[in-house]
Amino acid sequence: MRDIHWKPDKNSVIPLHQQIYDYLKGKIINGEWTVGTKIPTQRSLAQQFEVNRSTIVYALEGLIADGLLQSKVGSGTEVLNNTWSLLTSMPPPDWKSYVNSGIYKPNIDIIQEINRSEADPTVIRLGTGELSPELLPNEQMLKIFQDTQKENLSLGYVEPKGRFSLRQKVSEYLRAKGIVASPESILIVSGGLQALQLISIGLLERGATILHETPSYLNSVHVFQSAGMNLLGVPLDQEGVIFEKIEQLKRQHRAALLYTIPTFHNPTGIVMSEQRRQELLKVCQKAALPIIEDDVYSDLWFDSPPPLPLKSQDTQGNVLYIGSVSKILSPGLRIGWIVGPEPVIDRLADIKMQTDYGSSSLSQYAVEKWLSNGLFTDYAKRIRTELRKRRDFTVHILEKYFSNFATWSIPKGGFYIWLKLTTNASTRKLFELALREKILLNPGLIYDKLDDDHLRISYSYASFEQLERGLIRLSELIAHHTPKLR
Template sequence: MKQAKYQYIVDDILTQMTDNSLRPGDKLPSQRVLAQQYRVNRSTIIEAFDILESYGAIDRIEKRGVYVSQYKWNQFVKDNIRWHDYFGHSRSQNNQYYIRKINELEFDTHLIRTGTGELAPELIPNDLFKEIIAQDVEGALTTNYEPPKGKLALRHAVVEHLARKGISCNVEQICIVSGALQGLKLIADGLLVPQSKVLIETPSYINSVHTWHSMKAKMLPIQIETIEQHINHIFRANSEYKHSIFYCIPTLHNPTQHTYSKTQKQKIINQCQQQGIPIVEDDVYGDLWFEGDRPLPMKALDNNDNVLYLGSLSKTVSPGLRVGWIVGDERVISHLADLKMQNDYGASSIAQFIAQKWLTEPKYYHNHLIQLRQTLQRKSAHFMQCLETYLADCGTWQQPQGSFYIWFQLTVPIDMKTLFNQALEQGLIIYPGEIYDNEAKQYLRFSYAYIAEQDMEPAIQCLAELIMQHQH
């Protein structure tokens, strides 16, 4: 396999550090000089520096240059073990710059997180968790391994839960997973081959997690606007879709909040059936629809045998519960359940017991969901008011119909990496659109789910001031 140019540069610099050609505190040549030396573009040098910095191998000092870290890479390892030779050539590649920085910093309590895709601690019903755990569970709670497809009582609860959304299934068509993300990973391991094509809406959350990128499957992004404009003929004529799958978030999409109409969903299902393409429907946000009855999932529509449905309690109850489910053809579910047993021997039995209680007793899930939607709707209104006050001249956005997000398009030119770093200096973490689509360079994903209401106005005001600085 041909080595990427940036990876060759990373390996070469780390080699110089391990053989003492480069010592702690040494200054590296400029980007221009290194670009000439390695015969690459400066963007490739910048990419290599991003990776080296994430390893702790270099320090970038503003207006001074790039230096070998005083801690030096090989002081973290013993003898001649060259760890970078292992992960440098692994099939699992490092996240892009923004994601690495966000993952590194988002647990710093001094920073305000303007785009975090999870519920704030005060929105998680920990008192109800305590109530469930404190109940007399004699004869009900077990901590042994559960069956490959998951705890039977939980699967029965999921069947009833999904029936309320219009989805008809039985317990043999359900595999319990440790969150929807593990469901995606199982689908990647179980259904994709190196020749696979993964058709994805773009922008898309899936671009931020690399769950399928490491399979070497070919990712084929399709703009959501393109799907809607060509809803009667989405897929190219005479194209080879063998081993392809289509991943989508058809209700309250992350990050755009887009929702297809019932008619559009049915047309997507029918066309994928005609092409022999399975659909992976990610529906983790659908229950957070603000007004009226939530839209029907694809899995509740006609002709849906090709739909693999993903659900979870991570977005509606707690990200730490880590319980979700895949619903689909019984043969596929049995295959994925077997893979899950090979990977981790099943999701936590305690977590499955708690999830079962959540789904079977209306006082838990149903009542909590009503209150949660009201709170999120109030927070979204406050956040939008802050945008209207401070950023109306700098961008556009749509009113959310539910879920967590606002997809904000900047209407003024911005160097996003500079803005990202300046925001960090001011105590803000922003979420650039490039995380979800390489072409979305003038977008931000905001989330009103995590940020405290009292932090919204100062955060947006500060960000507006930074953006205006770029215009002068």
């Protein structure tokens, strides 16, 4: 609902309050805002419509007087009636109760705010985990599709596990990572998040417990929670997840599996050491605890390649491996893969066919072409070079402007710097303050609800000019408002 793009015409002879009244009334009587819908706050509406708050108050008072809205102390303003409920004795459907009873849990408010703000081109996005539009291979992608007249390109559905020729290319690509996987043990999915969704509904029971590193990207999505499962964090250090208590945690909490991002961890950027990988795999095999290995960042190394994936050492089929082209090639293609034992892949493929009947055949065709003839490998080299420049540029700004009130480690790859504030400033309040100045942050509480000290700073999306301007202004906000940020 907060995604409102309409604005009143300040050059119109119709008063602003009347334009706003008519717009809001239209949302109600056309059924877009149903009975029980909570409308945005007066301050929010004033910001979105770029008018004084008194103008909003005047418009809302008219709607309240007409019996369309009601204001409740402590709970805001909501839709009371619409034209149908005024004209008939039969009450309209209570869509609010439907929304509240849906099985898929809503994101926390701050993530919803981030998702909305990312659509605003005037916002400087200092936390966004994707490549800058200027780094995406638009011309090369266009050429691939222009060359399709030479190919036997199908626009129909593909087989349940995905385009076989693509799975062959993925199999060859994984071989360079030490992973032996036949096309039969690979499922093409619509990105890494769908891989997690399929696992949650296809393999696990309600009430199961998922172990994960803390902090973790998994806390920022509700894929397992919405399937009726619980998340339990396991601490990590600079070598990766601390594995000593995993076997005990499995027994105590009936843990179903462990989710890990061992390479360029999101959000901390940590790379699990080779020894830690071997020890973790051994402990999980002994405890019969399956592992989900999320490996979407491993091609983004700067100086030297990271250790091989856990899956490369997995001889017992204990690891479900998730990969994707979203972090290097294009987030919009929505193509990734799951690698695992064939019975598991067969099960997940069946679930996928029931949910979307297969990932886009056009996207699969494009990714297959990128994985052929060294195109993807060459492009990955270019992206690594560009990201390293951005990392160095960002670290230089941090050293110049943040040294007095923050600490960080320099990442060896990936997208992120895990910035810890040492000023006792609340990153939740800093998020709100920065957003008012069109600077979008990813505070640590997204990844660990108890963390109010960290920011995930991304150097992958914002331009050099935006990184400099946004970070310098952020440092000023921290310096000037620290007493107010607690």
